[in-house]
Amino acid sequence: GPIRSARPTDPTVLRPLDGVLVASGATGGLIPEIIDIGVPVITDRRPEFFRISSRNAPHNLYADTYNYDAALKDYATAIELSTDDYSTARAYSNRALIYEEEEKWELCIEETTKAIEIYPSSVTFSRNRAIYYSNLGDYDSALLDYTKVIELEPNNSWNYSDRADCYIEMEDFTNALKDLDKAVDLDPENSRWYNNRADLYKDTYNYDVALKDY
Numbered sequence: 001g002p003i004r005s006a007r008p009t010d011p012t013v014l015r016p017l018d019g020v021l022v023a024s025g026a027t028g029g030l031i032p033e034i035i036d037i038g039v040p041v042i043t044d045r046r047p048e049f050f051r052i053s054s055r056n057a058p059h060n061l062y063a064d065t066y067n068y069d070a071a072l073k074d075y076a077t078a079i080e081l082s083t084d085d086y087s088t089a090r091a092y093s094n095r096a097l098i099y100e101e102e103e104k105w106e107l108c109i110e111e112t113t114k115a116i117e118i119y120p121s122s123v124t125f126s127r128n129r130a131i132y133y134s135n136l137g138d139y140d141s142a143l144l145d146y147t148k149v150i151e152l153e154p155n156n157s158w159n160y161s162d163r164a165d166c167y168i169e170m171e172d173f174t175n176a177l178k179d180l181d182k183a184v185d186l187d188p189e190n191s192r193w194y195n196n197r198a199d200l201y202k203d204t205y206n207y208d209v210a211l212k213d214y
Helices: 010-017 030-037 068-081 085-101 105-118 123-135 139-152 157-169 173-186 191-203 207-213
Strands: 049-051 061-063
Touching (some): 010 030, 030 068, 068 085, 085 123, 139 157, 173 191, 191 207
16 A cells, blocks of 8 residues: 555554554654664655556555665664664664575575674574574574573473474474474464474374374
8 A cells, every 4th residue: 555654653562563663754743753662664765665547646655675775775874873782783684684585594694694693592592593594504503592481481382393394304203393392382282383293294104193183
């Protein structure tokens, strides 16, 4: 849909989602206030923003959302203007997401490491870096991050499944099975964990047990 001006309620919606506010502008000093709250803001700029002729102004402002260079510049500005650790760390993490689109895994790790150093209690940052390490085949480093994620959020079954995948890549099937067992214990109604555990049993030739999980 079209891009509109910023509202005071926007950051309360976006911050829990680690979102970025794209707006045509705002009244008074609202944009700096939103940035101070910890929400990166991209405001009206050319040529990334453009107007279409099929709608009447001001409801005809759109943007090219794949302009990574412009996004990186805005995240750099967000880092400079940030007044709290979380928003600074999130800007670094969001820059890593751009590099992820380009599969620049070393840069992803570099940016996410900065985010973790600033805000080490974020589950998202450590999980993302684990994924980036995995994409480079550095499973030992990925395992450390997946373990940290579990320490930060021990009752989330997805975290154990993620670490199990890492163990499988390392051919450590014993620990992979322990993590999948834990995922099932935490979320016994989730069929995904039974399928994943059954796949592991099948791949290790434990067919009878695999059939029970399937």
